[in-house]
Amino acid sequence: MSIAALPATAIPVTPAPPVTGPPAAPDAPSAELDFDACYRALAARDARFDGRFYTGVLTTGIYCRPICPARTPARRNVRFFRHPAAAEAAGFRPCKRCRPELSPGDPGWDVRADLVGRALRLIDDGVVDDCGVAGLARRLHVTDRHLRRLFVAELGVGPRSVARTRRLLLAKRLLTETTLPIGDVAFAAGVGSLRQFNAAMREAYGFAPPAAERLADADLGGLGLTERRVRTLRALAERVARGEIDLDGAQDPAEVIARLLAVPGIGPWTAGYIAMRALRDPDAWPDGDLGLRRAMRRLGIGDDEIGRWRPWRAYAAQYLWSAS
Numbered sequence: 331m332s333i334a335a336l337p338a339t340a341i342p343v344t345p346a347p348p349v350t351g352p353p354a355a356p357d358a359p360s361a362e363l364d365f366d367a368c369y370r371a372l373a374a375r376d377a378r379f380d381g382r383f384y385t386g387v388l389t390t391g392i393y394c395r396p397i398c399p400a401r402t403p404a405r406r407n408v409r410f411f412r413h414p415a416a417a418e419a420a421g422f423r424p425c426k427r428c429r430p431e432l433s434p435g436d437p438g439w440d441v442r443a444d445l446v447g448r449a450l451r452l453i454d455d456g457v458v459d460d461c462g463v464a465g466l467a468r469r470l471h472v473t474d475r476h477l478r479r480l481f482v483a484e485l486g487v488g489p490r491s492v493a494r495t496r497r498l499l500l501a502k503r504l505l506t507e508t509t510l511p512i513g514d515v516a517f518a519a520g521v522g523s524l525r526q527f528n529a530a531m532r533e534a535y536g537f538a539p540p541a542a543e544r545l546a547d548a549d550l551g552g553l554g555l556t557e558r559r560v561r562t563l564r565a566l567a568e569r570v571a572r573g574e575i576d577l578d579g580a581q582d583p584a585e586v587i588a589r590l591l592a593v594p595g596i597g598p599w600t601a602g603y604i605a606m607r608a609l610r611d612p613d614a615w616p617d618g619d620l621g622l623r624r625a626m627r628r629l630g631i632g633d634d635e636i637g638r639w640r641p642w643r644a645y646a647a648q649y650l651w652s653a654s
């Protein structure tokens with residue numbers, strides 16, 4: 331499903347009664363998310379709502395907790411979800427600032443005696459990882475189909491997606507907070523093999539876990555790079571590992587380029603090239619590229635033309651490269 335095609339809330343919403351004043355923190359979770367109440371809680375960074383809903387931001391493709399320190403997005407650019415799995419199923423990725431994997435979860439679910447509450451606790455205990463959704467349904471004395479229907483009505487996704495997101499978020503947390511070897515993290519997160527684990531992380535979050543974190547700590551002396559380049563590479567890896575630079579295309583390209591340019595040793599050419607290749611920014615322009623200069627000179631195109639190709643300068647660059 332494309333993010334832009336989503337309705338305002340990803341699960342059915344009943345018309346909300348008029349609300350005055352700040353919303354009260356709900357006592358028990360309910361299937362309906364009231365858009366206005368959620369938006370007010372988001373704008374106020376109201377900690378009482380942490381874990382009760384998640385905000386998908388259409389312009390960045392990222393989902394956040396209500397307490398996220400990032401600037402509050404415009405109303406038209408947000409979608410609300412009851413569960414991180416629903417946000418991920420809709421194509422959003424977890425925010426690196428507020429880190430949904432650290433969310434306290436919905437306290438209402440811990441005490442709920444109904445089927446979805448009990449199922450969520452069993453999923454937390456790893457029942458789906460061990461026995462599959464069929465095993466979970468058996469434990470609850472219901473059919474797979476019935477369980478799935480309840481989950482979709484309440485959370486917007488089925489139990490399998492919830493279990494998968496739980497595993498991935500756990501892995502993400504272990505990777506950031508512990509020095510466990512990747513293999514142990516994969517095991518702890520209930521993913522059979524390292525290869526499967528990397529594939530799952532790449533699919534869900536756009537990166538394979540060993541890359542940036544490990545590169546930042548690795549001995550880069552044997553790569554045949556100059557001392558200066560090693561320093562640049564390490565500085566870049568550290569910033570990517572800390573989440574300051576996002577190379578998976580989820581951050582605004584202009585912001586990524588500005589942050590890349592702040593890394594000592596990265597100039598406009600490198601930043602433009604990364605924006606083109608990694609961020610797939612259609613307007614990226616590797617400034618100062620020799621091949622481009624040569625092709626433009628040969629075709630009699632002046633520098634003042636470059637601005638006219640916005641916002642498609644990356645396509646112009648591709649064309650010029652292929653023409654030279």
Ligand SMILES: [Zn+2]
Pocket residue numbers: 393394395398399400425426427428429
């Ligand atoms: Zn956030």
